[in-house]
Amino acid sequence: MQTDRSTTAFQALIGDMRNYWAKELYPAFAAHAQRKLGGAPDSAEQAEAALQDDPLYGYYAWLERHIQRMKYSHPDYGLKASFARNRAEVEARLSGRDGGTVPLQLDPAMEIPQYYRDVDIHQHPGNLAGDDIDGFVYQASALSIHPNTKRFEVHDRFADLVRSYGDFRRILDMGCGFGKSTTPLARTFPEAEVLGIELSAPCLKLAAVEGAELQLRNLAYRQADCLRSGLADESFDLVTSTQLLHELPLPEIDTVLAESFRLLQPGGWAMHLDFRSRHTFEAFLMRGHAQRNNEAFMADFDRMDAAAAFARAGFVDVEVTPFAEREGATDPDYPYWRFPWALFAGRKP
Ligand SMILES: C[S@@+](CC[C@H](N)C(=O)[O-])C[C@H]1O[C@@H](n2cnc3c(N)ncnc32)[C@H](O)[C@@H]1O
Structure with a gap:
């Protein structure tokens, strides 16, 4: 609009x-x-x-x-x-x-x-x-928050990376916002059923309208808390999030990883895209950014041992890997400011 x-x-x-x-x-x-x-x-x-x-x-x-x-x-x-x-x-x-809209289930009583x-x-x-x-x-x-990246570039690249881990068929995108992360998953996995869950009803309403405009028939949205989604055990083979983990207090990160684990079939993957500073100067910039952008939990997340949290939740093959949101972005001499994107992933045995 x-x-x-x-x-x-x-x-x-x-x-x-x-x-x-x-x-x-x-x-x-x-x-x-x-x-x-x-x-x-x-x-x-x-x-x-x-x-x-x-x-x-x-x-x-x-x-x-x-x-x-x-x-x-x-x-x-x-x-x-x-x-x-x-x-x-x-x-x-x-x-x-x-x-119209793609299927959208709102929960006005949700806390x-x-x-x-x-x-x-x-x-x-x-x-x-x-x-x-x-x-x-x-x-x-x-x-304008991610300078120099095109509208869907980060999420398209993430969907391509996810694709290299498997041809997933039941995909859950947690904290899907207005669908920017969910839409590329629905496009990249046309055979899959893709569900986005999110707290914000205004974001979900917009996501559902845009999903219909893009004629994505394998996409649905639901208002749900990713800490306690109410979805059935083992009903997905892939659980994703992008830029969700750093918005949660540390105890809630354990909860969301436990919820990801519960929702996955054996062999399924949890793949959460977020930020992780790679050196002390970057950590200094992230701490400052967190204060300046009202990100109450971001600095704690940057310091936490995320691989240990995945292991506590039961995941194996855990990795925390830098992620290039555009070509060359993770080169050590990349000259411009960027978020230090990283993939946090683990497999349910
Ligand atoms: C930074 S936004 C990212 C949105 C989208 N994934 C993207 O990359 O554009 C984080 C989203 O997580 C949602 N969120 C935060 N806590 C949540 C929770 N407990 N359950 C569901 N969604 C949550 C917020 O409302 C917000 O839309």
Whole structure:
């Protein structure tokens, strides 16, 4: 759905600023930090202590937080204000009048977990679960948060990687958002039945309309908590998530891995795509990003022994592997800012 002309122009400026931040300011700051630290820091904490009063770091950090803030919350041209002005159009689109929707099961009685209600994640005002406009707000925001990647690029590449592990037929995508992660799975596995589950009804409604527009007949959505999905034991041969684990408190990560294990048939795979810093400077950047983007659990997730958590849940052949969201992105000399994407995977014996 198009935003009005002024909002579109403002959001294009936000996109340009994000590109400047990632492609020009970040390399300048990283080189400056390297010189100041005398090489790789011993730890994220050491880098933080050495750089916290540094003006270039202050500029880098301020811009990271405030580009995102303006994108969502500018009183006139922010995404929240803009979609709120266009409620009628939002509701018309969500009714799926022309193309209908793919099967969608909502649960108005579902309890939204406390950890989720407590934080305006990503600085998204009011979070994603309340207002029908929020699926559109989140979708529009996602366009600029991963600079230089095309609309479905990360998720298409992830689906291709998953394909190299097997020709899966019963696929569950946990925390599917507005369907950006689920759609590529449905396209890559046309013979499979693909189910996306998610807490946010506004996101699911948008996902279901877009699934119908894309004429995906092997796709369905359901409002469910991935910590206790209510789905039957051993009903999937693949359980995925993308960018879900880092949004959960640590005890809930154990719960979601146990739930993944329960839902899988023997021999099935759990493949969760998320972030994992590869060195101490990256860990410093991730800690700062977590604070600046209202990611309450991201720093804990970055530090946790994820392979041990998979093993505790019963998985074997566990791997935590860097994932290239675009060609060359995991090369050590890749010059621009990026999330350190990683695949967290394990097989149910
Ligand atoms: C960063 S988004 C990623 C969405 C999608 N997978 C993608 O990559 O575009 C994380 C999603 O997980 C959902 N989520 C968080 N906790 C959840 C839970 N306990 N059960 C189901 N979904 C959850 C959020 O609502 C959000 O849509």
